[in-house]
Amino acid sequence: MSSHTPIGRKVTLNDIAAGCALSRATVSLVLRGSPLVNKHTRARVEQELRRQGYVYNRAAANLRRRTSSSIALVLNDLTNPFFAEFAAGVDQTLGEAGFVTLLGCTGESATREQAVLSSLLEHGPGGIILSPAEHSNAHEVLAAIGTQAPLLLFNRELGGAMPEFAHWDQLMLDNQHGTRLATEHLIARGHRRIAFFGGHLDSSSCRQRHAGYAQAMQAAGLTIEPHWRIECAPTRLDAAHQTHALFTGTPTPTAAVCYNDAVALGLMLGLNQRGLRPGKDFALTGFDDIAEAALGMPPLTTLSTAPRERGQQAAQLILQRLHEPQADSRKTIAAVQLIVRESSCPPSTT
Amino acid sequence: MSSHTPIGRKVTLNDIAAGCALSRATVSLVLRGSPLVNKHTRARVEQELRRQGYVYNRAAANLRRRTSSSIALVLNDLTNPFFAEFAAGVDQTLGEAGFVTLLGCTGESATREQAVLSSLLEHGPGGIILSPAEHSNAHEVLAAIGTQAPLLLFNRELGGAMPEFAHWDQLMLDNQHGTRLATEHLIARGHRRIAFFGGHLDSSSCRQRHAGYAQAMQAAGLTIEPHWRIECAPTRLDAAHQTHALFTGTPTPTAAVCYNDAVALGLMLGLNQRGLRPGKDFALTGFDDIAEAALGMPPLTTLSTAPRERGQQAAQLILQRLHEPQADSRKTIAAVQLIVRESSCPPSTT
DNA sequence: TTGCCGATCTAGATCGATCCAAATCCGAGG
DNA sequence: CCTCGGATTTGGATCGATCTAGATCGGCAA
Helix, strand or coil, X not given: CCCCCCCCCCCCHHHHHHHCXXXXXXXXXXXXXXXXXXXXHHHXXXXXXXXXXCCCCHHHHHHHHCECCEEEEEECCCCCHHHHHHHHHHHHHHHHCCCEEEEEECCCCHHHHHHHHHHHHCCCCCEEEECCCCCCEHXXXXXXXXXXXXXXXXXXXXXXXXXXXXXXXXXXXXXXXXHHHHHHXXXXXXXXXXXXXXXXXXXXHHHHHHHHHHHHHHHCCCCCCHHHEECECCCHHHHHHHHHHHHCCCCCCCEEEECCHHHHHHHHHHHHHCCCCECCCEEEECCECCHHHHHCCCCCEEEECCHHHHHHHHHHHHHHHHXXXXXCCCEEEECCEEECCCCCCCCCCC | CCCCCECCCCCCHHHHHHHCCCCHHHHHHHHCCCCCCCHHHHHHHHHHHHHHCCCCCHHHHHHHHCCCCEEEEEECCCCCHHHHHHHHHHXXXXXXXXXXXXXXXXXXXXXXXXXXXXXXXXXXXXXXXXXXXXXXXXXXXXXXXXXXXXXXXXXXXXXXXXXXXXCEEEEEECHHHHHHHHHHHHHHCCCCCEEEECECCCCHHHHHHHHHHHHHHHHCCCCCCHHHEECECCCHHHHHHHHHHHHCCCCCCCEEEECCHHHHHHHHHHHHHCCCCECCCEEEECCECCHHHHHCCCCCEEEECCHHHHHHHHHHHHHHHHHCCCCCCCEEEECCEEECCCCCCCCCCC
């Protein structure tokens, strides 16, 4: 960097213009690659830009142009590898489009979500990608963001009614189809008595996943015993704890479709404690394909949601919305893919 | 420079001022909570702000005040739960201080790091927190960011000399001490043939971790066979792939100190594939204490770096630097803590 | 020489906020 | 009634870029 540049003081268009005896306007044209400038002039300017170590001030440009070059990404839990991977995908695609990601974490608190959203809004993002906190609702979100920026909901639905005048898009996972695939897979392996294990009844994703399971069972003409639906918190620990509930009534299931991978891994622990070998004596499937799923003992059959690809998709959707602000709001449902591993064995012959 | 999209019409200070027959300046004073304004006027203005749904334009304010309210966070790998947790910590503390996080992921590519840094710089962050990509060097980083914003290096040193005139702070982990603790622990459990597994030889953190291991081995009077140092990318997949290298020469090790948790978990996978039970037939330790470490099969003995706290600390350090731009640059080394779990079994007797 | 034209370049207003100096208001004191 | 001073309020310039409308400059046909 040139030593004649005073440290700390920023170089502006005016400095460059003065440096080559041109006007601000011309230098600005050069910066934006306008064909109006003489190529000789352009070369002179570009040299001066380098010489003075000029850095473009996008905030000033955005102010004048009334545009934005950032997108807010608000996540309920960055600690969850699923969302971390999602964030990486979002950032990658936004970066390629010349946008920058404004990050905000809410830690599953609707209150913090409010605060984070309005703080980010002040920085004028062109759009918002939001994976809502657990008890967040449409009314609160609307109060926080108004109609300043288009919103893309990811992964969870919001409580309360969606406002019609705002263009809120959605990107969701195909929960129902996923568990249906898993259930059909278990049926194809020969299972007839299949349980649905884990999750909270009042969560929308749990309801959807259970519906997919029920649909597959019904399509195969199999009956579902009431005691084959066991509720538990979507954590490994609670799942291990509730394992016994699978075996209290008759007939007992030979397999279980689990709410997600965490629950499935907990169920594996619980089975081991009862002397049952998961993937040998009892079959099970998960949902999410978290990194540990492939590493489990045995490796877990599960549904891959490709979180990085979902992130890229989310970024594309919001960029598309920026391009067409008035288009109808759309709901996208991302396909999930069944990953067959060893946990989904045929029923044991004993 | 890509073309960006126009935003809907915004409410500005002028609209508020007109709405209550006051000047822009007065409204601005109200916004900033100045004691100069009459409390009756203030109430009128605040009502009008709510009525029109005003959103503060921080970019415009920052332009005039020549300040910044954002910090860039540039990470080599957000997919790694260690960095994800770190990012959550950074974002939390920055948010509490009224700053917003500009996220950038480099995916371990020094080239992308350059691009990401200069793109983020155009948005005028007040400072930068950088966990460098693997082959990044001081010269390139300097070229990208110049002296526009103070830099805090996290986790890795940069290749090449640190420029003296720039105030580059550092926050590092006590890598060497950590692996030394882990190695001493394995030795105390009775191991004599201990390998060092994973990481890239040219990464500074890998060198430091290896040095701690070597130091402990030497202090215990144990020799290190050259083929006990296996290099691999710091990912689960590559670690699983390279597992065989541990068993190609004689004498074979009975335990391994791994570069980090990702590598250790990958090694577990590789061991399982070879029919060896990690934590029974072969002992291993990790580094980072990511969430999965405690949940592994078996749970992983590792070094806790408290990534969330490191993130908070990093945010505090950069904010402090903003407050005192001229202070001497400082290097902080964060302690790590050995967490003993089941993976570090005594050597198998067979 | 004059006038027109395309190719280049530029002055000045502008985006939405802040800062500064100066104006205005209002009641007390002379 | 007028002046003075503290409490409020305000006009206009400003941050660093972009935009609009118009200036400047050769060259060439009339």
